[in-house]
Amino acid sequence: MTLAITILQLITCVTIICIVLLQSGKTAGLSGAIGGGSETFLSKNKGKSLDAKLSRATKWVAIVFVVLTLILNIFK
Numbered sequence: 001m002t003l004a005i006t007i008l009q010l011i012t013c014v015t016i017i018c019i020v021l022l023q024s025g026k027t028a029g030l031s032g033a034i035g036g037g038s039e040t041f042l043s044k045n046k047g048k049s050l051d052a053k054l055s056r057a058t059k060w061v062a063i064v065f066v067v068l069t070l071i072l073n074i075f076k
Contacts, residue, residue, distance in 0.1 A: 002075050009068040016061050023054045 002072065005068055005072055005075070009065065009072065012061055012065045012068060016058065016065060019054055019058050019061060023058070024051055
């Protein structure tokens with residue numbers, strides 16, 4: 001049982017790393033820090049973009065990772 005949970009935890013760990021690496025940065029370098037974010041057509045559809053989906057996936061996979069970690073600590 002512990003081995004299976006450990007394997008699932010390793011899979012979720014690798015998944016979190018991949019999802020975070022696929023996300024784009026929140027600012028566009030120095031120009032984003034100075035100029036700020038302007039309201040554009042693309043920012044209105046932010047909830048449907050790939051970055052929004054990756055952000056939601058990161059949250060859910062992180063929750064699964066924490067739950068698996070807690071379960072492993074209870075069993076050991």
